[in-house]
Amino acid sequence: MTGAKSESRTPDMPEMPDWEKRFRAPRVSLPDWAEDAPDRSLFVSNATGTYELYAWDRATGGQRQATDRPNGTTDGILSPDGAWIWWFDDKDGDEFGVWRRQPFAGGPDETAVPGLEPSYPAGLGLARDGRTAVVGRSTDEEGSTIHLARAGEDPVEIYRHRESAGVGDLSHDGSLIAIEHTEHGDAMHAALRVLRPDGTPVADLDDTKGGTEELGLEVLGFAPVDGDTRLLIGHQRRGRWEPLVWDVATGEETDLGLELPGDVSAEWYPDGSGLLIVHGFEARSELFRYDLAARALTRIPTPPGTVSGATARPDGSVEYLWSSAAEPSAVRSTSGGVVLDPPGMKCPPSVPVEDAWVDGPGGRIHALIQKPAGTTGPLPTVFDLHGGPTWHDSDSFAAGPAAWVDHGYAVIRINYRGSTGYGRAWTDALKHRVGLIELEDVAAVRDWAVASGLADPARLVLTGGSWGGYLTLLGVGAQPEAWTVGVAVVPVADYVTAYHDEMESLKAMDRTLLGGTPEEVPERFEASSPLTYVDQVKAPVYISAGVNDPRCPIRQIDNYVKRLEARGAVHEVYRYDAGHGSLVVDERIKQLRLEMEFAGRHLEL
Incomplete structure (x- = not known):
């Protein structure tokens, strides 16, 4: 196919196409x-072929794989003293499980908080004493609960509500607990x-009250100084x-x-003297240091592209x-x-x-385009729609879109209404006409791509994962003349059944988006x-789904397939x-491979 890359081979690279190498090449978080104990670090890597947690002793250079499960592990945290690795243990990706821990240097895993039944995780805070944890939990029966757990003692519930809530942070001295909640619905x-550790309230901040529009808040972290009651939000x-x-x-x-x-x-x-600022704008990002005393902002040089995570080290480096x-x-x-x-x-x-900037019914739409060189x-x-919906595509590396480009396709990713990074009004525009609003933006970009001569109207693939998979199935049905092939990955297919089967926090999100229950x-x-x-x-449809998925459960997909x-x-x-x-x-x-083969067959490529 025109634009496809050759499959070269070098002594250190097995013979395989570049698109596959991008998945297999070891990467780290x-x-x-x-x-x-800043010399003790924890990261995620796919080095063994499955994404797992790794311990790294910077002082010695030693690294070891800390977790080893058939379906992978990515949810882990170090205790402040560096003595323990906490990791979340679910069953085959169902996100319902318990926290376990193991010594940083290695050793057997143990149940981190005996006495707590399995649940969906809702935040975790670890105290510096190595004996205290604040554990957020979510279940369909209990709603959201937060427990204080001390070694050798039964965990104590300090918060409960039907609506979604979770642990934001624990203060440096362990005397204050910040939580995010949606008690207002x-x-x-x-x-x-x-809260104090006994559950008594200290302070509340709620921007959803007293105005014509509801505004959100989020916890970014307590100041890292003993006795400091400043909370970054x-x-x-x-x-x-x-x-x-x-x-x-x-x-x-x-x-x-x-x-x-x-x-x-x-x-x-x-040291609490400044803030590391991450600024995201129009699908790119940059870093700054903000000096709190001088109220001065200084740019930290980074290459053009996307910073997907940053941390300031004790020596002042980032x-x-x-x-x-x-x-x-x-x-x-x-x-x-x-x-x-x-x-x-x-x-x-x-x-x-x-x-590309395209005029749409709700304002200018930002689209990101890749196509084979020359x-x-x-x-x-391929119109590759991101998940979320409160997320956005950026100028960052992604093996999936790169694979389509290798096979001769142009790839267009669209930051439709609902995406983050373009202001609160753009993100909040979805309510009540969920899915249909995003598809209006997708249609505007599709029409532009065809009119500009970039896209062949007879060979258009609509695809995406999670919310993008949902928009794919909604799109091939609501816009049947627009798409040649649909490829939906872990989608919502039957919204009513999905609501009844999904995890409680997503039910709360759906009630907010749609204004109530089914x-x-x-x-x-x-x-x-x-x-x-x-x-x-009308288009041929390909669907892939995880049988243990708590977000887009399998029963509602089966209903659609029937x-x-x-x-x-x-x-x-x-x-x-x-x-x-999958991890x-x-x-x-x-x-x-199955997705690309399906599309290729039905586009006769």
């Missing part, structure tokens, strides 16, 4: 480090409460996310007043995980060089991303459900033994 906009008072410092003892709020477009997040420098659409991710440091470079096969690069349209084109607003669930439009589907079967519609279904996606590299490669 940004290392987390223990506050009181809006799962998209949290309020904050600070994120707010939306000026129509975007930005940080302020809230002294929970006095109630004083210090707004940084940063004049940066787009969303702004922050974390503390280890480590950050960076990539661009063309260049694979790397953990870099402002002190120079790559911090953590896994051995083995190196990840092949891809092509740069191009920006090609001109019209090209077979029984209270049946017409909205019907209008937003792919099942409603299944009889209008309707396709009854019509004799062209479709294929692939079910695999995991949850909301096994071979499985990821298999899934993408």
